[in-house]
Amino acid sequence: MKIYACTEGRSGQVDAVSLEMIAAARSLARDGDDVIAFFAGSAAADAAGKFGAADRLVAAIAPEADIVVAGTYARQLCDVIAAKGAGIVVVPYSANGLDVASSVAARLDWPLVSYVEKIGRDGQSLSVVGQLYGGKVLADCSVPLPAVLMVNPGAFAEATATPLSPDRIDTIDIAEPVAASRARPISIDLPDFSDVDLKAAERIVCVGRGIGDEASIDLARDLAALLGAEIAGSRPVVDNGWLPKLRQVGKSGQKVKPQLYMALGVSGAPEHLEGMGQSDMIIAVNTDPKAPIFNVAHYGATCDLFELMSSLSERLQPSDT
């Protein structure tokens, strides 16, 4: 059986989540199966240099395309599958993956399971654990093959990046389909990191909606200063205008991996975990003992974040003596 791992990247460079998808696909492979990385972009050199954990790479190349939009990506992948066959397609839960996974499942008429955290293979079916309600409920599903799985970033550790020999790479020219695509990227706006680069921060104090209001963020700022940490926020905090967008952690914010990540009043939705789940040490403070953030936290306190901030700040105050 062929198991496709959908990989992502831009300007010929691959994203780290690609190696996670290869690891997920590899975990499902049995003797005689092929794990095939699928990449679409302007050049395949970076993919070829890193995707050695896959058996093969199918690279759909449009040299002028900085980004291959999801519709074109899905169509190319489905064409490959129609020609060569497949049993499982693993797609990252990303902005692009959301469109790719649904499009591939609809075109092939295969079932799709989203927010996948764990996968086991049992003959011709899969046992899958998928998240519902922002990770508050875990659903055990039995999925007949063939199937498409949209896997949460962070659910699988990255496969080791090793080179793939040229004889294991198939290249397809997709310049024409990209040029003919009805959707076309117009420009790419990259954030200006001159204010803060959370990716480089060794310590982060992140506030979630549990902080309650903008004024209370100053208390978290004081705590962050005492810890030598940067302040960050979940999406609702940023959407409310309480912190600037550059300080948002998660799927549509920054992906961080500090030595210390303190989450205050953050529930731990999959989109948030995607941005910080690989931090070295996670400390979660939440009044709800069932908050999903505790599933990834190394230390947790089920208490009011204001009480904890106040008592911690008091203890961290430099003494006068």
Ligand SMILES: Cc1cc2nc3c(=O)[nH]c(=O)nc-3n(C[C@H](O)[C@H](O)[C@H](O)COP(=O)(O)OP(=O)(O)OC[C@H]3O[C@@H](n4cnc5c(N)ncnc54)[C@H](O)[C@@H]3O)c2cc1C
């Ligand atoms: C495509 C997409 C992209 C997204 N991108 C992002 C992203 O980049 N980053 C992101 O964060 N989210 C993102 N989201 C939103 C995400 O799904 C969640 O809605 C969001 O993370 C929830 O933020 P929160 O944890 O701050 O709020 P909530 O889920 O409302 O959680 C607040 C928590 O605070 C706790 N709490 C309340 N009061 C207190 C108190 N006094 N003391 C202690 N605990 C308290 C509550 O128990 C609760 O668990 C995205 C969603 C989508 C669909």
